[in-house]
Amino acid sequence: MPELPELEALRIRLAPRLEGRLITAATVNPKKAHMLRYPVEHFANELPARRIVSLSRRGKHLVFATELGGGGSDRWLVINPMLGGRFQMADGEVPVPATEVFTIRIEGRQELRYLDFRDMGRIYWATDLAREIPGWAELGPEADSVPAMGIDVFRKRLRRFRDELKDLLRNQEFLAGIGNAYSDEILFEARLLPLRRRASLNPAEEEALFSAIPVVLKRAVEAILANPNYEESKQDRSFMAVHMKGGKTCPRCGHRISQLGSNREPLNFCRGCQL
Ligand SMILES: [Zn+2]
Incomplete structure (x- = not known):
């Protein structure tokens, strides 16, 4: 998608x-x-x-x-x-x-x-x-507008929601544009487990999430644009770290990447380096 x-x-x-x-x-x-x-x-x-x-x-x-x-x-x-x-x-x-x-x-x-x-x-x-x-x-603010929003506004927005982090990121009323694939990637970047509840985040973890969102999105846009053979109709996502990589080795810690959910809509994360 x-x-x-x-x-x-x-x-x-x-x-x-x-x-x-x-x-x-x-x-x-x-x-x-x-x-x-x-x-x-x-x-x-x-x-x-x-x-x-x-x-x-x-x-x-x-x-x-x-x-x-x-x-x-x-x-x-x-x-x-x-x-x-x-x-x-x-x-x-x-x-x-x-x-x-x-x-x-x-x-x-x-x-x-x-x-x-x-x-x-x-x-x-x-x-x-x-x-x-x-x-x-x-629709909430665009997900790539998070840096312009600033950490204080981001924290306030965050606290309006109670979801698990995976659902929070996919909630278009929180931020618009993120779905199943990039929510996995953002949580990996932020080193947070997807089923953590938003309320369990400490301030440093909130900041990790704040920083991870634009990093992951920007890197992905650049990876797609840098690929001269990228075909829109095939949607190559081989640059991803954990999404659709269940069973493979974590590029950060070497642990085996976990998968929950179906093969079509998997939830991927690393138990070795996401807390
Ligand atoms: Zn890992």
């Missing part, structure tokens, strides 16, 4: 190729049309002739701001890829994968394709984000 780093890297890569460009056509794969939350005709009729003003990210959503020629009439295409959603930017001649949900043709023969192999992604065509997108109004 793409989380903040994957979506941020994608945004950095795609924005220069999309911002300011005109959409010339939009098509929906009839087999996946059920994934749209509004009539398919709207999509095909309303997107063309719009210009992509900006590409931004909010939590685990990618946000395409569009306007009609001449400005005004702002509307947003918002996509939360969930478990199996991926993006492909390709020349129009590259064959369309079977997992395609929709394709947006951009002036100059480029196509932005949204693919989904789990059919769980959420696609919104919205005029009012807070009203039309479930959970939008409740």
Whole structure:
């Protein structure tokens, strides 16, 4: 499931190729049309002739701001890829994968394709984000804004929640953008066990968590952008330390990495160096 780093890297890569460009056509794969939350005709009729003003990210959503020629009439295409959603930017001649949900043709023969192999992604065509997108109004600050927030505000925010640390980090009302994979990585970086309760943290541990969040997220964005062969659709996460590494050796202490939960949604951590 793409989380903040994957979506941020994608945004950095795609924005220069999309911002300011005109959409010339939009098509929906009839087999996946059920994934749209509004009539398919709207999509095909309303997107063309719009210009992509900006590409931004909010939590685990990618946000395409569009306007009609001449400005005004702002509307947003918002996509939360969930478990199996991926993006492909390709020349129009590259064959369309079977997992395609929709394709947006951009002036100059480029196509932005949204693919989904789990059919769980959420696609919104919205005029009012807070009203039309479930959970939008409740989203907490962006997880990568933690350094700007400062330790004191972070501590105050932290104390509003009672969850176990793993659930706390995945709670989008606490911070937006972190999911199952990066919560494992952040807790490993902070040397904290995932099932610890938030209330059990001492001030030094709170600070460790505060520091670990931006370190892990920034490092991941850099690792993704540094990989020239990175394929959005495959989501390579081999740079991770513990997530999906159950049974392997901890890179920090050599202990065997533990795994709880399913193979699909594992919870990984090291009993040797996380307390
Ligand atoms: Zn370890």
